[in-house]
Every structure is written in C-alpha cells, then in structure tokens.
Amino acid sequence: MNGDMDLRTALLLVVGGGTTYVAFEHPSLGAALLVGVAVVTLLHYLLKDR
Structure with a gap:
C-alpha cells in the first residue's frame, strides 16, 4: 500500500x-x-465489484 486513499474509501x-x-x-x-x-456496510457491498 502506497498511502493513497482511493475514491471509494473517501x-x-x-x-x-x-x-x-x-x-x-x-x-x-x-x-x-x-x-x-x-x-x-451497504455502500461497501454495492461498490465492491467496481
């Protein structure tokens, strides 16, 4: 991990x-x-495959 936060996490x-x-x-x-x-949790599951 390089320390960057991806858009999904933000x-x-x-x-x-x-x-x-x-x-x-x-x-x-x-x-x-x-x-x-x-x-x-709901957003995590909805965005998991993207």
Missing part, C-alpha cells in the same frame, strides 16, 4: 460520517453508530 468515510452525525443530532432516526455502520 466516499465511504464521508457518507458514514455524515449519516452518523445526522443520526446523532436527531435521535428519532436511530442509534448513531448503528446507522453509520449500516450505511457504510
């Missing part, structure tokens, strides 16, 4: 962080960590 981190922040600010959306992990 996208997963940004979307997961944003989703976790929104869930944390609005508790009715669910537990912040659970929502963030679920979104990152």
Whole structure:
C-alpha cells in the first residue's frame, strides 16, 4: 500500500460520517453508530465489484 486513499474509501468515510452525525443530532432516526455502520456496510457491498 502506497498511502493513497482511493475514491471509494473517501466516499465511504464521508457518507458514514455524515449519516452518523445526522443520526446523532436527531435521535428519532436511530442509534448513531448503528446507522453509520449500516450505511457504510451497504455502500461497501454495492461498490465492491467496481
């Protein structure tokens, strides 16, 4: 590994962080960590073969 972050990794981190922040600010959306992990996992599986 040469230390460069690919676009997929950056996208997963940004979307997961944003989703976790929104869930944390609005508790009715669910537990912040659970929502963030679920979104990152879903994106990981959707973008895995690209």
